[in-house]
Amino acid sequence: MRVLYEDNHIIIVNKAAGEIVQGDKTGDKSLCDTMKAYLKEKYAKPGNVFVGLPHRLDRPVSGIVVLAKTSKALERLNTMFRDGNVKKIYWAITKECPVESEGELKSWILRNEKMNKSFCYPKEVKGSKQALLYYRHIAYSQNYNLIEVELKTGRHHQIRCQLASIGCPIKGDLKYGAKRSNPDGSISLHARYVEFTHPVSKELIQVTAPVPEERLWQSFE
Numbered sequence: 001m002r003v004l005y006e007d008n009h010i011i012i013v014n015k016a017a018g019e020i021v022q023g024d025k026t027g028d029k030s031l032c033d034t035m036k037a038y039l040k041e042k043y044a045k046p047g048n049v050f051v052g053l054p055h056r057l058d059r060p061v062s063g064i065v066v067l068a069k070t071s072k073a074l075e076r077l078n079t080m081f082r083d084g085n086v087k088k089i090y091w092a093i094t095k096e097c098p099v100e101s102e103g104e105l106k107s108w109i110l111r112n113e114k115m116n117k118s119f120c121y122p123k124e125v126k127g128s129k130q131a132l133l134y135y136r137h138i139a140y141s142q143n144y145n146l147i148e149v150e151l152k153t154g155r156h157h158q159i160r161c162q163l164a165s166i167g168c169p170i171k172g173d174l175k176y177g178a179k180r181s182n183p184d185g186s187i188s189l190h191a192r193y194v195e196f197t198h199p200v201s202k203e204l205i206q207v208t209a210p211v212p213e214e215r216l217w218q219s220f221e
Contacts (some may be wrong), residue, residue: 019187063191
């Protein structure tokens with residue numbers, strides 16, 4: 001299921017790994033473009049269609065993306081994501097099992113724009129931002145482990161960088177220490193669940209995204 005939730009103000013979709021959320025220099029069709037076309041056709045809208053993006057997912061990551069259909073919703077969602085008022089749960093598949101079955105990872109992340117990579121430090125360094133997440137080891141197969149992550153801050157490549165810092169790089173994530181890539185170029189990180197108070201109606205929104213249609217993901221789900 002592609003569209004997981006929709007009303008007059010927001011639309012929540014399940015992004016495929018490899019899809020860019022917003023247009024970039026590659027010129028590839030973005031998720032925002034796709035959803036604009038979807039809304040234009042579904043509601044037979046003349047002229048331009050508004051789709052606002054209050055947060056992002058890395059291109060090789062799959063799962064939940066929340067989009068705004070109105071500028072009012074976008075403005076409020078921007079504030080909610082920035083202030084940490086959106087609960088975000090991710091699933092990550094790793095080769096290694098964390099030493100502790102659950103815990104809090106608190107570090108300082110420094111982004112290197114040229115390398116498009118982030119680095120974790122135990123203490124603050126110049127230009128770094130504090131990063132916080134909670135993780136739980138929730139399942140395992142013969143060769144892999146499934147880790148659930150609740151993200152408390154939204155730093156560049158945060159989950160990828162912090163899991164790698166405890167010796168658990170995400171499957172397929174060569175940039176952060178995985179031994180081999182995934183055949184489709186994805187990394188095994190999935191934005192699984194989101195929960196927040198609707199920016200306009202104030203009702204509680206809770207959405208879960210089905211995992212990718214790949215054997216290992218399906219076995220864990």
